[in-house]
Amino acid sequence: MPTRPPIRLLDLPPLPPLRSQTVYHAVGHALRPGDADTIMLVSPNAPYVSIGRHQDLSREVDLDYTGAHGLPVIRREIGGGAVYLDGGQLFCQWIFHAAHLPATVEERFRLYIDALVRAYRALGIAAEHRPINDVHVAGRKIGGTGAARMSEAEVVVGSLMFDFDTATMARVLKVPSEKFRDKIFQSLTDYMTTMRRELGEPPPRERVVAAYLDACRQVLGREIVPGELRPAELALAAELDARFTSAEWMEQSGGLMRAWVKIHEDVRVGEGVHKAPGGLIRCVARVRDERLDDVAFSGDFTARPATMTADLEVALRGSELAEAALLGRVEDYYARVRPEIPGVSPADWVAAVLAATAKEPPGQAA
């Protein structure tokens, strides 16, 4: 790799939620030939909800809840899903000339996540890269990452997770049912982790920052020098403050729909509904490594024994998502127990599971 000039470090104090977002967008859009690449470290000084570049605000976020609790909602230029953020995360943004990062997004994440993994390991946490862009500790995700082009800059973002409020995260999402919300909360609890969870207490910020910057120096092979925001960047951040709070920006119909909530690279939660002759079956399903990790049924059918849905949930756990495999397990239950459930056949349960575990919403098949 050719020798490159030092990277500017912007280690910022906690900022108001809006500015904590607009400041790195401003540095990205203000990047000009000859400017230094930047590593920015920043936390919000209050909680908020961040939504992805192409998400529909009212479809993804429970705006009644965020409004009642004074939580701002901010759309970022980075893609991905809605997430609740607060001072428990330190955001690490790389705002680089495109030529100073690997050519593909996948390679860019390999480099970026290598720094996060090394930092966590230096702090005593056995983190590893789960490609493409997760950091895992024993199967649990620790923080999220994303990437975007902002004018001439390629930007990669992620977080060092001191702590994470899974209950509020599950609460701010707009979900089809409270059962679904419970499953999201449970899944976040089961499949996410933080420095607090791994170490008992998170290390002091200074120690984490030092570990992270050491790791960045190692993976990038470059000097990192403390710097300051330039007037042009601050002016652009002020402009973006206005743009990011405009109705035009916030209420644009992004149109990006997912039928599920991603917990991490291997785990997602979805809900599906199937209308059987004997009633409506609602299914909330968690998929892990493309197997049915957990499932819950409800609906307006009448069943005997009363334990039928609970029994089926147990029978289906761990199944492959293939229709034949699911059907085999349900038919086996019907043969063993001979349930009384008029108008609901084994195929109806399977249809509900398949609706809940589909990777794409209807009409968006890849």
Add this chain to the structure above:
Amino acid sequence: MSVVHRGCELPESLWYDVERDVWLRREADGSLTLGMTDPAQTRSGKLLHIQFKRVGRHVEAGQSLATVETAKWAGPFPTPVAGTIVAVNEDAFRADILVANREPYGAGWIARLSPDAWAPESTGLVTGPPAIAAYTARIEALALSCFRCAD
């Protein structure tokens, strides 16, 4: 005819903005069809979503005709040439969001533009053997190997 270099398909007949990974084709009516190159779809990955600027809008060189979100990245699809958008390929992407990953130079075109002017060399666009030479050099410099991100 197309050249394939490190798996990257590069049709010789098209015009290219090599830096921006954009191809252009001049149509008989003088309009320009634009799309992502094979290196572009490789670099950004599988498309998840695309949001088009509206037909009739005027854009300057460097501005975006659409914003693209892939599984792991979001960014603009820029035009190297100023003009007015006369068509966007919304129906094709609605039917198959991976169409630009599968057929970047065919069914996966992104937008059609009525250019304010057509002076390709003066805007840095290249075609034919010089384009292939410039693009293959860039592919080498990036150590890029292309694959269709559609499976």
